[in-house]
Amino acid sequence: MTLAPTRGSKRRAIATPAVARRPLGFFLALPPIILILLFVGFPIVLAFAFSIGLTGGLNHVIASIGLNVHEAENWWGTPAAYIEVLSNSRILRDLSVTVGVTALSTVIVIFLALGIGLFLKLRDGRMARLLSGLAIIPLFIPVVIASWAIVTFYSGDGFVRSVFAQFGVEAPVWAFTMVAVVIGSVWTSLPFAVLMITSGLQAIPNAMIEAARDAGAGFLRIVVSILIPMAFVPILIAVTFTAIGVVGSFTVPYFTGPNAPNMLGVSMSNYFSAFNQPQQSVVMAFIVFVIASGIAAAYVWANFRSAKDQGKV
């Protein structure tokens, strides 16, 4: 940031008040910090300890109720549960389905959102506004309801097949398949991506586009060389939020997906309650967490790089 050149003078200027202010600021920030540590941080630490087989103390009860719990013989834990989960071919299939659905849904969502955003930016008209308005609707419809709507729409006796049957055409059954999961994921993720990307594109001054046209750039050139790079950060935020949202989704795959293989969110729940194997469930949660933080790291890195490019860092 721009701190570097001013640091010296700043320190001198606020030397005395800073001493008084720093503890005050800390105390003001304390309640939310304590809240997060207590209600989010602490359970995470406990869960991680449980996943590496540290079953003593507060993990004692869950370890004694759960089945198939790997216990560590020493204080630093054991990777046994991780090894078991990662060598379980059923879970690995769930993992690859999760990654696949996430990638596909993200690509579709970003593609649609970019399309709507570009349409709105370059051909602002009633049609474009209608489209961008429609894309926001899923935001106001609870996911459970939308999931049921998708299931009944594409089910064996659903709307799609009934209509096709009128013409003697056998339409595929998409309910309880990964296709329905992707459709549901796109449905739930689209509003945020559209909001993010359209506002990012709208923020680009029209003169930038006109300057490119003046230089001889056609539509595709303007999109690739000017609009996407200039809206890079909002697009990236949309990508990461969509991907992280889909990777950890539960409702949509639970309602619209098949029994197996399904996304990790569903298997996690199955292992936790149906199979009573909480440790395996927690391990899966950490695997999803690692994937999500990988996406988040890409986001932070790219964000930083673009800030650097624009001379802000």
Next chain:
Amino acid sequence: MTLIEKIHSTTPTHRETDAGGSRGLRVRGLHKVLGGRTIIDNLDLTVQDGELVSLLGPSGCGKTTTLRMIAGFLAPDAGSIQVHDREVSALGAEKRPSAMVFQNYALWPHMTVVKNVGFPLKLRRLGKKEIEQRVDAVLALVNLLHHKHSRPARISGGEQQRVALARALVQEPELLLLDEPLSNLDAKLRVKVREDIREIQQRLGITTLIVTHDQEEAMSMSDRIAVMNAGKIEQFSRPAELYSRPETEFVATFIGSLNRIEGSLVNGAVVPGDDVIGIRPEDVVFTLHASFDARPAVVERVVPHGHFHEIYLKRDDATLRAFASGLPPAPGDRGHAAIQNALTFRQGRLVTTGGVAL
């Protein structure tokens, strides 16, 4: 001659006008209605090859609209636009032989200076080597080689302005369009950059159209000025003529300062009438002693303007403003004021100048 050759030649490029009179830009019957209002009303404009013309007018008169139609960002409702005798009005902005410098420069923030300037050439699929040469040449021309790899956000406003100019020049346009190119610069820099632009334009001999609402800017850099008002061109002539022989009352009041008095001038005195007389303040001479055709006057107010003073004078027939240098009189001083030159307008149009009927 290529741009690079032109840049390196020290003599100004001669205007290559052939016998027929090659026209840099020829606009005929341009018409535009926006939001139910006629913004551009049947406008004609011809810019000679290599000439620098300013489009000058008050805010909202349609200057930007005209320029945007010439550049191809806005489709005219009617009219023809020819660049070097080639009709371009059907072409999109990307296909026109003109290049534009935008008011806020419109530099792409994610590209360095070289990339910004090289972008138009990259689109023309020129070789890497040639792009580099041409970009370097034009950056040298605008004196920015040392900022080659800077981002637009990291350079000053004046430098950004020059990058925008370089990005337009590198395309070797047949027509250079500038929309208020200096309005974001401070007063000192404005004078410097406008001299730079004029010098480069002369050196390259590029046909140029500049939009401005600053008359001093227009006066100092243009070959000719087109004064616009309400979607029409009121007068199109050389700067000096615009000042000394404004064809309409609007031009007279818009360019420079003017005492506007209803009536007419008879033997140095204002008599009531239907005409309008316009007297430049420098044509009002205030002296302490009486002289031929001067009438008694009282100094009402003195406003200092640095190197000159504006003096408000009350005569029995009219109130006049005069410009005076040297030691100013004090309010309340009595003396004599003479009108040395006046423009007479009938129904808004010039009929006499300095007592000479047209």
